[in-house]
Amino acid sequence: MRDYVISPPTQPAIPVVGGGWFPVRRIFCIGQNYLADVKELIGDHVKETEDEAKKAIPVVFTKPADSICLGGNIPLPLSTDNLHYEGELVVAMKSGGTNLSPSAAEEMIYGFAVGCDLTRRDLQEVAKELSGPWDMAKAIDNGAVVGGVMPEKEFWALEEARLMLSVNNDVKQEEDLKAMIKPVWNIISDISRYFEVKAGDLIFTGTPSGVGQLVPGDRVRIGINDLAPVEFWISEP
Amino acid sequence: MSDFVFAPPEQIVVPVAGGGLFPVRRIFCVGKNYADHVKEMGGDPKDVPPVFFTKPADAVHTGGKFNFPLATDNLHHEGEMVVALKSGGTHISEATAASHIFGYAAGCDLTRRDLQAAAKEKRGPWDTAKALDDGAVIGPITPASDIGVLDKGSISLSVNGETRQQSDLSLMIWSLPEIIARLSGLFELKAGDLIYTGTPEGVGALVVGDTCRIEVEGLSPLDFQVYERHG
Numbered sequence: 082m083r084d085y086v087i088s089p090p091t092q093p094a095i096p097v098v099g100g101g102w103f104p105v106r107r108i109f110c111i112g113q114n115y116l117a118d119v120k121e122l123i124g125d126h127v128k129e130t131e132d133e134a135k136k137a138i139p140v141v142f143t144k145p146a147d148s149i150c151l152g153g154n155i156p157l158p159l160s161t162d163n164l165h166y167e168g169e170l171v172v173a174m175k176s177g178g179t180n181l182s183p184s185a186a187e188e189m190i191y192g193f194a195v196g197c198d199l200t201r202r203d204l205q206e207v208a209k210e211l212s213g214p215w216d217m218a219k220a221i222d223n224g225a226v227v228g229g230v231m232p233e234k235e236f237w238a239l240e241e242a243r244l245m246l247s248v249n250n251d252v253k254q255e256e257d258l259k260a261m262i263k264p265v266w267n268i269i270s271d272i273s274r275y276f277e278v279k280a281g282d283l284i285f286t287g288t289p290s291g292v293g294q295l296v297p298g299d300r301v302r303i304g305i306n307d308l309a310p311v312e313f314w315i316s317e318p
Numbered sequence: 319m320s321d322f323v324f325a326p327p328e329q330i331v332v333p334v335a336g337g338g339l340f341p342v343r344r345i346f347c348v349g350k351n352y353a354d355h356v357k358e359m360g361g362d363p364k365d366v367p368p369v370f371f372t373k374p375a376d377a378v379h380t381g382g383k384f385n386f387p388l389a390t391d392n393l394h395h396e397g398e399m400v401v402a403l404k405s406g407g408t409h410i411s412e413a414t415a416a417s418h419i420f421g422y423a424a425g426c427d428l429t430r431r432d433l434q435a436a437a438k439e440k441r442g443p444w445d446t447a448k449a450l451d452d453g454a455v456i457g458p459i460t461p462a463s464d465i466g467v468l469d470k471g472s473i474s475l476s477v478n479g480e481t482r483q484q485s486d487l488s489l490m491i492w493s494l495p496e497i498i499a500r501l502s503g504l505f506e507l508k509a510g511d512l513i514y515t516g517t518p519e520g521v522g523a524l525v526v527g528d529t530c531r532i533e534v535e536g537l538s539p540l541d542f543q544v545y546e547r548h549g
Contacts, residue, residue: 089329
């Protein structure tokens with residue numbers, strides 16, 4: 082037992098489909114990985130062709146490991162009048178390294194999960210306006226909603242999969258995962274040029290078009306084929 | 319919940335001066351909190367308020383041998399005073415903020431300045447610039463019970479014995495209680511949180527071979543040496 086001066090925090094973890102817990106080290110997120118979503122967020126300013134978008138420096142941001150939320154009741158986060166959902170495929174890593182090739186990265190995937198990147202869009206707009214950091218918009222408490230991790234071998238049909246997010250049973254986001262500008266192994270490879278990827282890392286792989294606001298009372302469901310679905314609802318703060 | 323599918327990462331800790339280990343939960347940082355640093359970065363402190371950003375908890379590096387980071391040609395030092403919290407909450411008042419402080423340390427917010435410039439240019443996130451591995455360098459934590467509230471005193475950073483940054487904690491735009499109060503309006507603060515309180519003017523590049531020292535009056539100094547990266 083180490084000589085702690087205060088109680089240490091609990092290790093953040095998410096359940097594995099079939100049993101056990103996946104311990105979370107870091108959470109990386111990729112922005113602007115579906116071309117339609119890029120256009121939606123920056124409107125007329127988009128000039129990138131799909132080829133140019135593939136070559137660009139990736140938009141990488143992070144969330145704290147303990148911002149993991151397994152769904153259920155989520156009180157409206159502090160300090161926002163415009164909370165947005167962003168349904169995403171999440172990749173869980175069993176190992177890693179630096180400067181990984183896409184094929185090496187593929188071997189290091191533990192499994193996949195459904196996730197929701199919750200965003201204080203009003204604070205993100207201020208950050209963009211001032212060329213400031215995004216963390217006040219993105220690194221929010223309970224802001225990394227994620228379902229159970231399915232081990233990789235049991236989810237072989239990634240290329241055929243389709244993400245669907247509904248709010249109060251209205252479908253808001255619906256897209257094939259093959260519409261991603263960069264596939265998951267290229268995303269991992271990109272991140273490993275800037276950070277050492279390690280076991281326990283989660284990677285949110287970007288959201289398709291159709292993002293929008295959540296208010297107290299809203300109930301969200303996200304599914305990707307036979308991955309464990311995510312369900313949560315927003316309550317008054 | 320000990321049924322992990324592989325070994326979880328080790329709890330990140332910072333040594334406490336006088337004994338014991340401080341377990342780290344999150345790392346928050348304040349940017350643009352000294353007027354003369356805002357000016358040297360091309361801003362006007364009257365126009366731009368300070369900002370908060372984060373680093374991963376396991377970016378903690380406790381000094382000594384430091385390997386030059388990936389993906390940068392312009393690694394910058396930002397000497398700072400760091401606050402460690404023993405408790406927290408939301409909407410903490412400035413009047414009660416000090417009661418949540420466990421202690422203080424000298425720290426260095428390492429920054430990939432080239433990637434930060436690219437991020438600002440594209441109005442993108444700062445994380446590739448700020449959330450780098452080993453980018454939260456920190457010295458031993460001195461308990462607040464030994465020194466009281468640290469709201470003034472000199473802060474300095476030297477490279478190879480030459481002073482590069484020199485200021486006083488009293489020149490922070492957001493005071494320590496104000497930082498804690500404002501931050502707790504955005505995030506629930508908890509025991510184990512570290513807050514980097516911003517850097518004064520004089521930031522600059524570090525290269526392989528440099529020895530960097532950060533001193534804050536009343537605290538243990540922080541020293542690290544930059545080594546070439548292998549792999």
